[in-house]
Amino acid sequence: xxxxxxxxxxxxxxxxxxxxxxxxxxxxxxxxxxxxxxxxxxxxxxxxxxxxxxxxxxxxxxxxxxxxxxxxxxxxxxxxxxxxxxxxxxxxxxxxxxxxxxxxxxxxxxxxxxxxxxxxxxxxxxxxxxxxxxxxxxxxxxxxxxxxxxxxxxxxxxxxxxxxxxxxxxxxxxxxxxxxxxxxxxxxxxxxxxxxxxxxxxxxxxxxxxxxxxxxxxxxxxxxxxxxxxxxxxxxxxxxxxxxxxxxxxxxxxxxxxxxxxxxxxxxxxxxxxxxxxxxxxxxxxxxxxxxxxxxxxxxxxxxxxxxxxxxxxxxxxxxxxxxxxxxxxxxxxxxxxxxxxxxxxxxxxxxxxxxxxxxxxxxxxxxxxxxxxxxxxxxxxxxxxxxxxxxxxxxxxxxxxxxxxxxxxxxxxxxxxxxxxxxxxxxxxxxxxxxxxxxxxxxxxxxxxxxxxxx
Amino acid sequence: xxxxxxxxxxxxxxxxxxxxxxxxxxxxxxxxxxxxxxxxxxxxxxxxxxxxxxxxxxxxxxxxxxxxxxxxxxxxxxxxxxxxxxxxxxxxxxxxxxxxxxxxxxxxxxxxxxxxxxxxxxxxxxxxxxxxxxxxxxxxxxxxxxxxxxxxxxxxxxxxxxxxxxxxxxxxxxxxxxxxxxxxxxxxxxxxxxxxxxxxxxxxxxxxxxxxxxxxxxxxxxxxxxxxxxxxxxxxxxxxxxxxxxxxxxxxxxxxxxxxxxxxxxxxxxxxxxxxxxxxxxxxxxxxxxxxxxxxxxxxxxxxxxxxxxxxxxxxxxxxxxxxxxxxxxxxxxxxxxxxxxxxxxxxxxxxxxxxxxxxxxxxxx
Numbered sequence: 149x150x151x152x153x154x155x156x157x158x159x160x161x162x163x164x165x166x167x168x169x170x171x172x173x174x175x176x177x178x179x180x181x182x183x184x185x186x187x188x189x190x191x192x193x194x195x196x197x198x199x200x201x202x203x204x205x206x207x208x209x210x211x212x213x214x215x216x217x218x219x220x221x222x223x224x225x226x227x228x229x230x231x232x233x234x235x236x237x238x239x240x241x242x243x244x245x246x247x248x249x250x251x252x253x254x255x256x257x258x259x260x261x262x263x264x265x266x267x268x269x270x271x272x273x274x275x276x277x278x279x280x281x282x283x284x285x286x287x288x289x290x291x292x293x294x295x296x297x298x299x300x301x302x303x304x305x306x307x308x309x310x311x312x313x314x315x316x317x318x319x320x321x322x323x324x325x326x327x328x329x330x331x332x333x334x335x336x337x338x339x340x341x342x343x344x345x346x347x348x349x350x351x352x353x354x355x356x357x358x359x360x361x362x363x364x365x366x367x368x369x370x371x372x373x374x375x376x377x378x379x380x381x382x383x384x385x386x387x388x389x390x391x392x393x394x395x396x397x398x399x400x401x402x403x404x405x406x407x408x409x410x411x412x413x414x415x416x417x418x419x420x421x422x423x424x425x426x427x428x429x430x431x432x433x434x435x436x437x438x439x440x441x442x443x444x445x446x447x448x449x450x451x452x453x454x455x456x457x458x459x460x461x462x463x464x465x466x467x468x469x470x471x472x473x474x475x476x477x478x479x480x481x482x483x484x485x486x487x488x489x490x491x492x493x494x495x496x497x498x499x500x501x502x503x504x505x506x507x508x509x510x511x512x513x514x515x516x517x518x519x520x521x522x523x524x525x526x527x528x529x530x531x532x533x534x535x536x537x538x539x540x541x542x543x544x545x546x547x548x549x550x551x552x553x554x555x556x557x558x559x560x561x562x563x564x565x566x567x568x569x570x571x572x573x574x575x576x577x578x579x580x581x582x583x584x585x586x587x588x589x590x591x592x593x594x595x596x597x598x599x600x601x602x603x604x
Numbered sequence: 605x606x607x608x609x610x611x612x613x614x615x616x617x618x619x620x621x622x623x624x625x626x627x628x629x630x631x632x633x634x635x636x637x638x639x640x641x642x643x644x645x646x647x648x649x650x651x652x653x654x655x656x657x658x659x660x661x662x663x664x665x666x667x668x669x670x671x672x673x674x675x676x677x678x679x680x681x682x683x684x685x686x687x688x689x690x691x692x693x694x695x696x697x698x699x700x701x702x703x704x705x706x707x708x709x710x711x712x713x714x715x716x717x718x719x720x721x722x723x724x725x726x727x728x729x730x731x732x733x734x735x736x737x738x739x740x741x742x743x744x745x746x747x748x749x750x751x752x753x754x755x756x757x758x759x760x761x762x763x764x765x766x767x768x769x770x771x772x773x774x775x776x777x778x779x780x781x782x783x784x785x786x787x788x789x790x791x792x793x794x795x796x797x798x799x800x801x802x803x804x805x806x807x808x809x810x811x812x813x814x815x816x817x818x819x820x821x822x823x824x825x826x827x828x829x830x831x832x833x834x835x836x837x838x839x840x841x842x843x844x845x846x847x848x849x850x851x852x853x854x855x856x857x858x859x860x861x862x863x864x865x866x867x868x869x870x871x872x873x874x875x876x877x878x879x880x881x882x883x884x885x886x887x888x889x890x891x892x893x894x895x896x897x898x899x900x901x902x903x904x905x906x907x908x909x910x911x912x913x914x915x916x917x918x919x920x921x922x923x924x925x926x927x928x929x930x931x932x933x934x935x936x937x938x939x940x941x942x943x944x945x946x947x948x949x950x951x952x953x954x955x956x957x958x959x960x961x962x963x964x965x966x967x968x969x970x
Contacts, residue, residue: 167846187848189856192822362784 153181153228153236155326155335158342158353159190160197166190170328170355174239175456175465175502181236183331183355191360194352195367198296198321201349206276209317210263212344217259217313220340221252233336237306238456241330242465242502245457247420251307255337258310261583262317268584269592278601286602293597294369294388296321300361302374302392303329304423304525309337312372314591316341322351323368325361365389370595390594394523395425395547397578400534402434403553407443409575414447416550416577418507421464422527426548426579426587430520432534434553441511441531445489448507448527453496463504464526471495471503474524478508481522485510485530494526515542540565547588548578613924617723623662623947626894627922631655634927639687643678644927647671662897662947665920666906668929672870675708683711685924692925699747700869701772712749712872716925720873721753721760723892724865727876728761731861733836736762737808742798742816743841745769749869750841754811766805768797770816772841795819799826808835814844821856831859840865840874843935843955846886864889866954870931871896871921878943878950886952888940895923897948900939903932908949914938917951 152171156163166184174180186194204212219225225233234252238245258265270276274288283289297320299312315322326334338353354364365371365388373379374392383389399413406413416428433440454461466474475495490508497503505526512519515534520542522530534542540561543549550572551562562571569588572580581587612621612629621629634640635648635655648655653667675683680697693714699707739758745751751769758765770790778787798820801807810830812820817839821827830837837860844864853862866889867874873896875889891898900915901908909915917935921928937951 167850185847187845187851189818189821189848189851192818193851193856196822196824366788 152179155181155183155331155355157184157186157190157355158335158338158348158351159186159194160201160349160352162348164190172240172328172331173467174236175242175467176500177467177502180240181331183326183328186354186356186360188356188360188363191354191356191363192367194354195296195298195323195364197349198323198352201321201347203295203319204345204350206263206317206319208345209319212341212346213262213313213317214260215344216337216340216346217256217262219343220259220337221256223340225336225343226339228336233332235457236332237330238461240332241303241306241423242421242456243305243423244421244454244461244463245459246461247423248306250420251305251310251333254307255310255313255333258583259313262313265584266314266317266590266592269586269590269596271598274598278603283601284604286600288598289601290596291599292319293595294320296323296368296370297595298323298325298364298368298371300325300364300371300373300375301327301334303327304425305420306330306333307424308374309333311587311591313337315595316346316351318592318595320370320595321349323354323364324352325354325356325364328355331355372591372594390591392425392588394521395427395429396521396523396545397426397428397548398430398432398520398543398546398550399428399578400432400434400543400549400551400554401440402551402555404435406433406435406440406552409552410443410447412550412552412575412577413440413444416579417444417529418448418451418462418527419577419579421462421505421525422507423464423525424579425523426581427527428529428550428578429523430530430532432515432532432542434534434536437511437531437533441486441488441509444529444531445507445509448509448529449489451507451527453498453504453506455498455500455502463506465498465502465504466495468495468497468501468503471505474505474526478522478524478528481519482510485512485517485519488531490528494528521545544568548572548580550576550578614719617719617726620894620945623894623897624660627662627664628660630922630924630927631659633687633924634685636687639685641683641685641927643674643682647674662894662920665897665929670931672708672928672931675710676706678709680709680711683926684713687924688713696749696752697747698749698752698869701748701776707747708869709747710869710872710926710928713925716872716923717753717756719895719923720892721757724757724874724876725760727879731836731863731879733761733861734808737835738766738806739763739809739811740766740768740798740801740805740807742768742794742810742812742820743770744772746771748772748841749872750867753867753874757811758809761809763809766801766807768794768801770794791816791819799823802826802829802833807833810834810837812837812839813841814839814848815842817852818848821852827856831857834860836861836863838863838865840867844887845955846953849887850884866951868919868933870928870933871919872923872926872928873921875951886938887954888950888952889954890943890946890950891948893942893946893948896921897946898937898951900937900949900951901932909939911939911941914953916957917954920948 156165168185169182171179172181234248237248274290297315324334341351372390380391380393383391456465488509495503507527515538544567546568548570694711741754743750755765775787864877865874875891878888897920899918903916917933919931937954940950940952942950
């Protein structure tokens with residue numbers, strides 16, 4: 149048995165190996181790495197040091213981000229090649245390898261474009277610098293709300309780490325607390341950034357326990373926290389925290405030719421294992437939902453069960469006991485729904501202690517069935533009837549809503565609806581995302597403010 | 605020359621008696637009708653063994669049931685051995701933390717406190733701590749022994765005690781009630797008072813808890829002031845993890861003698877951090893043997909774990925003033941070989957019972 153990989157904290161004076169370390173195991177329960185757990189004292193000292201760190205110029209930041217992005221996707225970083233990194237992510241997170249590879253490329257692209265994409269969020273009336281000639285007659289200047297931005301990161305998808313790069317582009321010092329389940333991606337990204345002009349006092353990786361995480365939130369100026377409804381509720385009243393809650397992405401199918409859009413629906417549900425907040429959780433059908441559910445089931449059932457590192461893997465894999473727990477939870481919640489796919493069980497044992505989570509399709513009989521909010525980290529979709537008389541209400545609280553064949557009057561209301569973050573019209577999967585396009589509004593809307601400046 | 609049985613429990617600190625002799629003397633004292641406490645004389649009737657007949661060795665202490673929960677309601681006077689007559693001086697009735705239900709109360713006799721303090725002083729002298737410096741305690745007084753101990757100790761050492769009080773139960777209540785902000789404000793209030801003393805007075809000896817110390821040194825100016833001015837920082841009352849200890853010793857307070865005192869109301873004293881530990885060694889505590897003895901056990905089997913393994917700590921207190929055997933504490937520690945001649949175990953890297961493990965989150969993708 150080889151020595152476990154050491155994932156050290158990355159602090160202001162370099163890597164820090166704590167005595168307290170968590171074992172990171174793969175989906176078969178094999179130990180892969182040890183993740184240092186820093187104490188609160190280290191958290192507070194790190195954030196204090198970052199706060200005092202220098203701010204690079206915008207030009208230096210853009211260049212360093214691009215350099216780090218390219219290294220992230222192509223170089224050996226902290227002794228680990230891209231291929232090894234991608235293998236480990238698929239093994240510990242259970243994410244299909246193809247999805248990890250796509251995320252690598254997209255993260256690199258996001259880094260290269262991070263500076264440019266932040267510009268889209270700047271109010272038209274605001275200038276970048278107080279020296280801008282416009283301020284001579286009075287103008288808004290776009291400024292940061294603080295100096296240190298923290299991320300309490302999730303494990304569901306390596307692509308989530310592309311988002312916080314924009315904070316670095318805006319001049320923030322950034323602290324990332326990795327999840328214990330998949331620390332490889334933030335470790336690699338932070339390490340890559342520290343090899344550029346950002347250096348050790350601009351970006352840090354602080355693996356720590358819950359008490360340490362609370363200290364990260366209180367010591368940083370602003371924090372982005374991923375979690376479920378309870379996390380959203382915990383921070384709802386805190387203006388310094390941006391909670392990233394469940395996505396509950398949805399598709400609305402109107403019109404008779406839904407069959408020609410089936411690829412988009414299947415892809416939205418299942419791409420890269422369906423582990424993203426932008427994968428579809430519920431499909432609403434203006435008409436009879438049964439044939440849609442059956443067509444989806446037929447297509448999804450063809451996805452093979454594979455170990456996550458296989459070239460043709462397309463389903464998420466979990467430790468067998470976790471998969472069994474998820475299956476039981478699903479069946480409890482599915483009470484009263486018609487099972488179209490997955491009734492025999494969704495946990496498919498792979499024989500090494502892990503299990504693939506196979507797709508599940510359920511049909512519910514009303515657009516306000518409670519199951520439509522049940523978002524799980526594998527291709528699991530709830531299909532419901534919907535008619536124009538049901539209105540927007542069942543479609544609320546949605547990160548991405550793809551509406552196919554919707555009437556213009558309905559589109560007006562969907563775009564106006566405050567609890568729907570993104571509206572895609574026509575054949576666009578819910579997971580469509582490009583640099584420069586807001587994910588859940590622009591991150592810069594949270595990180596920046598305008599300030600009046602007049603001089604001369 | 606061996607000590608007479610009646611003197612064994614008051615042994616001079618440089619003449620530590622044999623553990624078996626000591627335990628036999630204690631059983632005679634606590635279970636003889638003329639000398640035992642009303643509580644133990646009554647409680648003995650319900651035991652399925654005779655302590656005087658059956659308890660001789662350190663291992664025999666395991667015959668006793670864990671009685672500490674009864675001290676939540678036993679009147680404190682019932683715990684004072686009759687053998688003192690009317691000469692017992694109670695310096696205070698001190699309470700356990702109250703983390704697990706209502707607090708446990710024990711009367712502390714002057715005679716025992718003085719013995720325990722003399723023993724701790726030997727360790728301070730051995731570490732070269734200067735006498736006659738001002739002390740600052742930032743610790744709970746009230747029903748807890750920590751504050752009284754600190755103030756008595758400062759005076760014994762020829763120093764003047766400065767003090768900032770706090771109520772740890774209020775902090776726990778704030779947290780339990782889901783009011784972490786209130787706990788935070790309270791802690792800041794304590795720390796601000798301590799800072800003021802540190803900034804305006806000359807302090808040589810700082811006594812506090814790990815969480816408060818950590819908060820104090822969060823402010824770099826305060827950390828520098830402590831490092832430059834304070835000779836000794838003694839911590840107790842809560843756990844300090846090995847990483848925090850290492851950071852404090854090497855980065856934050858490198859010029860200070862940082863030493864730990866792991867105590868519990870239920871042993872009526874502290875245990876002292878071993879001197880001369882290697883740079884990277886875990887913080888190891890030695891007890892006031894044979895008055896205070898530990899065993900580190902596997903809670904599932906009740907058997908002692910091998911040296912170097914982690915287990916749960918069983919504590920015994922045996923003195924003339926009190927008998928409190930076989931108390932399974934919630935703390936875990938690594939079992940360490942004790943100094944030669946000591947009964948029981950020494951302990952290292954003491955930590956609360958593990959609360960590791962995420963609660964399984966099923967719904968949602970994060």
